[in-house]
Amino acid sequence: MKKPRVGIFKLTSCDGCQLSILNMEDELLSIIDLFDIAYFREATDRPLKGEFDISLVEGSISTDWQKKEIINIRWRSRTLITIGACATSGGLQALRNWSSLEGYKKYVYQSPEAINALSTSTPISDHVYVDYELWGCPISTHALSETLVSLILDRKPVIRKYSVCMDCKKKGIPCLLVSKGEPCLGPITLTGCGAICPSLEKPCYGCFGPKENGNIESLLRMFKNMGITQQECIMLLDKMNTYTYRKVRIEQSS
Amino acid sequence: MNKVVKIDYLSRVEGEGGITIKIKDGKIESLKLDIFEAPRFFESFLKGRYYTDVIDFVARICGICPVAYQMSAVHAIEKIFGIEPEKPIKDLRRLMYCGEWIESHALHMYMLQGPDFYGLESAWAGREYLEIAKTGLRFKKLGNQILGILGGRPIHPVSVRAGGFYKVPDKKTLLALMPQLEQAYEESLKSIKWAAGLPFNNNIMDMEYISLSHESEYPMNYGSVASNSGLNIQMEEFLKYFQEYQVEHSTSLHAGIKKDTSVSSYMVGPIARLNLNYDRLPEEIKTAVSESGISLPIKNTHLGIFARAVEIAYAFLTSMSIIKDYEKPDRPFIGADPCAGEAVWITEAPRGMLIHRYNLDSKGYVKDCTIIPPTSQNLSHIEKDIYNFIQHNLDKPADFIKKESEKIIRSYDPCISCSVHLVILKG
Ligand code: SF4
Ligand code: SF4
Ligand code: SF4
Numbered sequence: 001m002k003k004p005r006v007g008i009f010k011l012t013s014c015d016g017c018q019l020s021i022l023n024m025e026d027e028l029l030s031i032i033d034l035f036d037i038a039y040f041r042e043a044t045d046r047p048l049k050g051e052f053d054i055s056l057v058e059g060s061i062s063t064d065w066q067k068k069e070i071i072n073i074r075w076r077s078r079t080l081i082t083i084g085a086c087a088t089s090g091g092l093q094a095l096r097n098w099s100s101l102e103g104y105k106k107y108v109y110q111s112p113e114a115i116n117a118l119s120t121s122t123p124i125s126d127h128v129y130v131d132y133e134l135w136g137c138p139i140s141t142h143a144l145s146e147t148l149v150s151l152i153l154d155r156k157p158v159i160r161k162y163s164v165c166m167d168c169k170k171k172g173i174p175c176l177l178v179s180k181g182e183p184c185l186g187p188i189t190l191t192g193c194g195a196i197c198p199s200l201e202k203p204c205y206g207c208f209g210p211k212e213n214g215n216i217e218s219l220l221r222m223f224k225n226m227g228i229t230q231q232e233c234i235m236l237l238d239k240m241n242t243y244t245y246r247k248v249r250i251e252q253s254s
Numbered sequence: 255m256n257k258v259v260k261i262d263y264l265s266r267v268e269g270e271g272g273i274t275i276k277i278k279d280g281k282i283e284s285l286k287l288d289i290f291e292a293p294r295f296f297e298s299f300l301k302g303r304y305y306t307d308v309i310d311f312v313a314r315i316c317g318i319c320p321v322a323y324q325m326s327a328v329h330a331i332e333k334i335f336g337i338e339p340e341k342p343i344k345d346l347r348r349l350m351y352c353g354e355w356i357e358s359h360a361l362h363m364y365m366l367q368g369p370d371f372y373g374l375e376s377a378w379a380g381r382e383y384l385e386i387a388k389t390g391l392r393f394k395k396l397g398n399q400i401l402g403i404l405g406g407r408p409i410h411p412v413s414v415r416a417g418g419f420y421k422v423p424d425k426k427t428l429l430a431l432m433p434q435l436e437q438a439y440e441e442s443l444k445s446i447k448w449a450a451g452l453p454f455n456n457n458i459m460d461m462e463y464i465s466l467s468h469e470s471e472y473p474m475n476y477g478s479v480a481s482n483s484g485l486n487i488q489m490e491e492f493l494k495y496f497q498e499y500q501v502e503h504s505t506s507l508h509a510g511i512k513k514d515t516s517v518s519s520y521m522v523g524p525i526a527r528l529n530l531n532y533d534r535l536p537e538e539i540k541t542a543v544s545e546s547g548i549s550l551p552i553k554n555t556h557l558g559i560f561a562r563a564v565e566i567a568y569a570f571l572t573s574m575s576i577i578k579d580y581e582k583p584d585r586p587f588i589g590a591d592p593c594a595g596e597a598v599w600i601t602e603a604p605r606g607m608l609i610h611r612y613n614l615d616s617k618g619y620v621k622d623c624t625i626i627p628p629t630s631q632n633l634s635h636i637e638k639d640i641y642n643f644i645q646h647n648l649d650k651p652a653d654f655i656k657k658e659s660e661k662i663i664r665s666y667d668p669c670i671s672c673s674v675h676l677v678i679l680k681g
Contacts, residue, residue, distance in 0.1 A: 012292040015268045015671050016317020016409045022365060023408060025395040029388075032378045043365055044376030045265045063292045092314050095299040117293055138317065138409040196406040200413045202420040205310060207410070235304065240314065 004053035004152065007039035009073055011059030011066050012093055012121060016138040017084035018042050018058050024141050034152060052077045054151055060086045062093060062121040074128040081147060082124045085137035089209050090243035092137075094121040097243060123243065132157065137207040137240040140192045160191050163211045164204050167195035176203050183223050183236055188214030188245075209241035210248045217252060257652045261660055266366040266376070268318055269670025273659060275640070280648055285641055287633055287663075291670045297623055305331050305416065305592060305618045312610075312625065313410045316672045318361065321354040321401065322603030323625075324414045325475055326610040330599035331416050334614055335590040342583040343418040344475070349428075349576045350404045350411070351474045351601075352569040356397030357408060358604035359524070359562040359569075362667040363449070364390020367559050370661050371452045386448070389441060393566060396431070396438050400573060403427055418587030428577045435574050442567040443542050449563035450546035454556045455658065457643045461553070461635065462518060463526035464511065466602050472534045472568060473527065475601050480530055481520065482551065485511070490598045492609065496626070508634035509626070519634035522606025523666065524561035525552050539568050555639055558665040592618025603628050605667055627672035636666055 008018055022028065022043065031037075039048050055077035061067055074080060082088045090097070097120045124130055134143050143159055150157035164186035168175060176182040176198055184203035186195070190211040197204045210216070220233045228236075237245040259275040270291040276283040296315055300308060312327050313320035325347065332338065339347075364387050365377045374380050377387040398408035403423050405411020413419045464485065466477035480486045487495065499508050499517045510517040529551040532540070543550070548560055594616040600609050606628035613621040640659045647655060 010270065012294060013671070014314050014317040015669075016314070016320070019317045019361075019409060022361065023394070023398060025391040025398075028391065029378075029384075037376075037378075040376075041263060041265050041270075042268060043266060044379070046375060062294075066292065091294075092299070092311060093294040096295055099298070121294075137314065138407075193407070197412050200406050200419075200421040202412055202415075235307070239307070239310070 003034065003036040005038040005051070006035045007048075007052040007055045007073070007077065008037070008042070009039070009055060009057045009059075009069075010041065011057065011069070011087065011124075012062040013059030013084070013086040013091065015042065015058070017086070018056075020083075020138050020141050020144065021056075024145065027141075027145055031148070035148070050076070053079065054148070055080045056083050057081070057087050057124055058083050060089075060091045060093060060121040060123060061127055062118050064118065067127060070124060070127050079131045079151060080124075080128070081132040081134060082130050083134050083144065084139045085135065085207060085209060085240040086121075087124050088133045088135055088244075089241045090121045090123050092240045092242075094243040095238060096121060098238075121243075132159075134159075135190055135209045135241075136192050140194075143192055161212055162191050163187055163214060164189045164191055164193070164195050164198070164208070167191055167193075168198050171195060171199065173198045176201065177222075181226050183226065183228055183232075185219075185236060188216050188219050205239055206237065206245065207240050209244050214248075215252070216245065216249045257655075259652050259656045259659065261656060264660060264663060264670075266369070266664060267668050267670060268316070269668075269672070271668070271670045273640070273663065275644065275655065275659065277644070277648065282641060282644055282648075285637055285644070287637055289633075289670055297625060300620050300623050303620050305612075305614060305620070308612070308620060308623075309414055309416075310410075310412070315625070315627070316669055317409050318358050318669060319354060319603045319605065319608075319672075320410050321350055321405070321414075322601060322608050323610075324411070325351060325601040326599050326603075326608045327612070328414050328416060329475060329601065330597045330610050330612050331614070332590075333597040333599060334595035334612065335416060335593060337417055337588055337590045339418050339588065340583055342422070342581060343587070345576045345580060346404060346419065346422060347414075348474055349400060349573055350414075352573045352576075353397045353400030353404065353408075355569045355604050356566055356573075357394050357401065358397075358667075359566050360390045360393035360397060362604075363445075363559050363562050363566075364393075366667065367664050370664060371559075389445060393438060393442065393445075396434055397569075399431065399434075403431070415587055417590055418583075418585070420586060422582060422586045425577075425580050425582055428580060432574065432577060435570055435577075439567065439570040439574065442563070442570050446542050446546050446560070446563045446567055449560040450548045452559065454554060455643070455661070456554070457556060457639070457646075457662065458553045459639065459642045461555075461638075462511065462520040463529060464520050464522055465526040465530050465607060466600060467530055468534065470534070472531050472572075473602050479600065479607070481511070482530065483513075489600045492600065493598060493611065493624070496609075508637075509631045510634060519638050520631065521555070521635040521666075522628045522631050523558065524565050524604075524606075525555060525558055526606060527602060528552065528561045528564055535564075535568060536571060539564065539571065542567060555635075555662065556665045558667065562667075592616070605629060605669055605672075606631065627669065629666075629668045629670065629672050632666050632668065636663055636668065 185206040312323040466473035467480035468477035
């Protein structure tokens with residue numbers, strides 16, 4: 001069987017999700033055996049050529065050229081998978097969507113006119129059709145290998161859809177929200193990490209993004225009853241998945 | 255003879271950049287590192303955020319060295335609040351930094367720079383090299399395991415907070431790492447020899463380099479700022495000496511250090527650290543260095559891989575000694591009330607000094623901040639380095655100049671994702 005050609009692409013991001021691939025130390029050698037890594041700028045010199053059976057895209061769309069770039073990548077790809085909060089949800093940099101870009105630029109750069117950036121950072125799915133979305137900042141390597149293996153076996157990847165709370169229950173982690181009154185986003189956040197934060201006694205800050213049908217409004221009401229201000233509630237949602245939490249919240253209220 | 259050497263998109267580096275070199279009438283007319291990584295405006299959206307968010311947010315500047323960002327930030331915040339963590343906490347943070355140095359250095363040595371010395375396009379492009387790369391993967395995995403235990407996960411760990419950690423591990427959990435650490439340490443001593451024997455270019459030059467320097471330890475989280483030309487100042491003074499400036503042969507903004515009336519480029523990173531802090535290394539590492547046949551100070555940046563090998567061995571050894579001495583503290587953190595203030599803190603990221611400055615209001619919200627990553631500081635030095643190399647190789651074919659320039663850039667392990675903070679982007 002011909003090995004599937006894989007391309008790994010980077011847009012606006014921190015490289016962390018691509019690094020997750022290299023961090024699968026034990027699986028890396030089998031990945032190299034099973035797949036032809038035809039494009040992966042961070043790890044190989046191979047130039048961008050031809051078409052890809054699978055494209056993994058890290059990063060959000062935040063410049064003009066990236067809008068063209070993603071269309072080019074889509075044309076070349078049979079299956080396009082977004083990896084991580086940046087690509088799937090706009091990332092932390094999407095916080096600029098709710099501010100003025102000019103102010104942002106002036107603050108960081110001496111010559112803001114030289115900066116070529118869009119006023120928004122948006123997920124890939126706002127621009128092209130996406131076959132599979134992997135959540136997390138960074139992604140879980142488990143979900144990534146499950147997806148890759150499924151594609152080889154030609155079956156649908158099993159990605160769980162429940163909340164972080166379920167992981168706490170399974171692992172017997174005492175609930176920070178109930179027992180300590182800490183503002184934990186676990187009830188509205190998608191599983192994938194295995195409740196990393198609660199297991200270290202830190203409230204979940206939503207890096208895996210909203211779970212389907214999680215009731216954001218009712219959790220925020222609970223936070224308000226605990227004495228958290230409206231402004232603080234918004235800041236709790238305004239992190240690496242700000243774009244999606246805000247979007248889902250609007251959808252839920254309409 | 256006129257030629258233009260252009261690399262559109264550098265490979266085996268973090269982030270997106272290229273280089274353009276124009277040679278005219280036997281002289282270098284211009285040389286420019288092009289950075290086209292898209293900016294993310296961290297300093298802007300940190301404004302108005304609560305101090306606890308800062309630690310989660312700044313990690314996202316770089317997936318390869320998130321701990322460094324968390325360390326510079328948490329120490330600056332603690333300084334503003336007037337708290338100093340207890341010894342076991344300091345030790346655990348140092349252990350965490352060891353994990354990151356190991357993970358980041360191993361990635362660079364074996365996956366990114368290593369293939370250059372074997373004429374390969376990637377770490378998996380040759381059967382023979384794959385065996386060498388496996389050593390790197392073992393190191394990297396162990397570095398990541400340390401981060402996993404202390405931080406919950408290797409990329410963007412979640413456990414660091416002002417005053418300490420959310421939760422600290424039991425001694426037993428850490429002790430379980432010992433057998434692997436011992437084995438990896440032995441292997442890392444051999445890898446110093448391997449690195450020392452690689453075919454380096456002969457691009458020797460005079461350079462100014464800067465790193466933290468501490469009276470009793472090889473620097474990570476503490477120390478003053480020192481250089482090989484006599485600079486020795488406190489962290490908080492550093493921004494007074496630091497300056498951005500314009501140079502003739504390049505259009506990107508450069509970072510330099512002020513000296514009397516002039517400004518000059520400088521280098522940060524493993525070579526700077528090793529050259530300036532060799533005395534602080536334990537005897538057995540010193541012996542490994544002297545037996546390697548490489549003499550210090552290193553004057554050729556191509557030897558970055560050697561300095562990294564030494565630091566990996568050091569990090570394994572230090573990890574073992576921290577774990578042996580560790581006693582779990584009664585409390586994982588000391589509490590503090592937010593207060594207004596401003597502080598600068600510098601720590602040694604895998605790639606060199608990482609400078610953070612925060613100004614907080616009385617409730618603990620960020621009024622403004624400055625973040626200067628190591629690669630921003632090195633960009634100017636990288637250009638100078640390539641300039642120096644080409645100067646001595648003007649008659650060589652364009653393809654040779656291109657390949658060798660790319661290797662010089664790579665030996666700095668530049669992290670362009672981080673560096674977009676300081677440079678002007680091309681249109
Ligand atoms: S999702 Fe998070 S880890 Fe992944 S690239 Fe974006 S910032 Fe980095
Ligand atoms: S700690 Fe958070 S994630 Fe865990 S059960 Fe409670 S609310 Fe859910
Ligand atoms: S608990 Fe929440 S914030 Fe923490 S890693 Fe999991 S999803 Fe991310």
